Amino acid sequence: MLARWVCAEEREERAVVLDAExxxxxxxxxxxxxxxxxxxxxxxxxxPSVVLVDAPPGPLRPPRRxxxxxxxxxxxxxxAVTASWRHLRVRPPSGPAAEDDIAPxxxxxxxSDDFExxxxxDLAGSPVVRRLEATVETVEDVPGxxxxxLRDPGGRTRALRTRWVFDSRPPGSLxxxxxxxxxHFHGWFVRTERPVFDPGTADLMDFRTPQPATGLxxxxxxxxxxxxxxVEYTEFSPHPLTAAGYASALRQYTRDVLRLGELRILSQETGIIPMTDAPMPRQVGASVFRIGAAGGATRPSTGYTFAGIQRQTSAVAAALRRGRTPVPPxxxxxxxxxxxxxxLRALGSGRADGPALFSRLFARLPMRLLLRFLDGRTRLHEDLTVGLHTPVGPMLRSALELRTLPRRPFDGP
Structure with missing residues (x-):
């Protein structure tokens, strides 16, 4: 028995292909x-020395987005920026749009292709970052x-010993x-026959779409x-649509609302972003952490994630350089x-009319303030200002209700 254990340990040691901090x-x-x-x-x-483990081409790699x-x-x-805008617009279900210049x-x-x-x-010239293509099977704490x-593309099992692990893979469940x-959303990159778009203005939300029974x-x-x-069609609701449902919604939006005329679909993208008040664990072991959407970088009320990722990874990198325990903040x-x-409770319960709520906020408050609010960069009095422009009754009832609601597993897709 001891001999078999020793041999197993030796095989494991030979299987270690890389050591990194x-x-x-x-x-x-x-x-x-x-x-x-x-x-x-x-x-x-x-x-610190770094190994970046990327899944081989296939279903484990994130889709283009x-x-x-x-x-x-x-x-x-x-x-890597494809385009940028300083003028944003929000269109209510009816009536004039709210427009604003967000400078600076x-x-x-x-x-994602351009970002990658x-x-x-930049990584190709780095002396401290190495890339490895493999499928990660388990991550576990060990002494120190x-x-x-992991398993390499040839099917061989390997192991990587490291001081810290940062896991950015989507969790198996919420x-x-x-x-x-x-x-959940589906988008088309389109080219139209007529010059119908204003390159200087982005439509952040256009509520001239049929509304679902729950959400918006x-x-x-x-x-x-x-x-x-x-051009994208987006819903905040409990369940995604079928492929045919997204296609129908986009055809209706591009044809009947935007009146784009003849168009050609150049490429497509689809995504699902959980919007949840669940606490997302950022530390799952003594040396194992989660980052990105898996580590709570997504803003629950909007689904925006990229800016949160930058704040989180900047703090982690600074902690590692200072020799501190790099718990993602x-x-x-x-x-x-x-x-x-x-x-989320007000929208999910149906107490708040989502299109009316967001349309009112963008019509009555400067967009720069709302963007700072959505980025968590506002002060308390500014948060109160935003709150007073929401439907106070439904929001207050939802706030009081949260104290008594149990947390339940999500029965999602």
Missing amino acids: VAIVGAGAAGLSLAHRLSETVPGARA TWCFWEPVMGRFDA LRYKMIR GLVAR GALVR PAARTTLLQ SFGYVLPLGRHEAL PAHSARSRAMDAVL
Whole structure:
């Protein structure tokens, strides 16, 4: 028995292909962002060795997608930005649209292929970051660090010993919550025969869409030129649509609402983002952490994730360089999460009319204030100002109800 145990230990040691101080599991937005920050040379700071583990081509890799966020004119990833806008518009179900200039901010779009290309070029010249293509099977704490068991594209089992692991893969299931909605969407990159788009203005929310029984729906238009745009149909609701349902909704929106005329679909994207008041665990072992959407970087009330990822990975990189325990910080403040929980409950219960609520906010408050609010960068008195422009009765009832609601597992897709 002892001999078999010793042989097993020796086989495991021979199976270790890499040792590193940091292992990053997953090369989506969060994994690439953290690797990119750790690849930088910071004067006076020690750079940890990093292995970035990316899944082989196939279903475990994240699909191509578009990320949007707002920040001042100059940004870290501007070389990968497809387009940006300083003029935003929100269209209510009827009546005039709310429009505003958000300067000095810019609303930016990055396509995942361009982001991955930019980061890959920078990582290629890094002496501290190595990339590994493999399927991660388990991640576990071991004395002094963690062990990542993986399988390479040839089917061979390997193991990676590391001090810290940052896992950015989507969790297998969502934690129990009082309210969970899904932000699910389907988008077309289109080219029209007529010059129908205004390249200087992005439609953030267009509520001239049929509304679901629970939650809300809206259109989303990001022009790339006079003839080209990303046009999406989005719902906040408990369940996603079928492929035919999304296609029907987009045909109706592009034909009957936007009146785009003849168009050609250049490419498509689909996504589902959980909007939940569940606490997302950021530390799941002594040396194992979650980052990105899996680590709570998504803003529960909006689904925006990219900016939260940048705040989270910046803090992790700084902690690693200082030799501190690199627990990812919350991407959003406790006050922001509490307000989001109230909004989600009001929308999920049907007490609040979503299109009316958002239309009123954008019509009565400066968009710069609302964007800072959505980024968690407002002060208490500004949060109160935003709150007073929501339907106070339904929001207050939802807030009081939250104290008594049990957290339940999400029976989702």
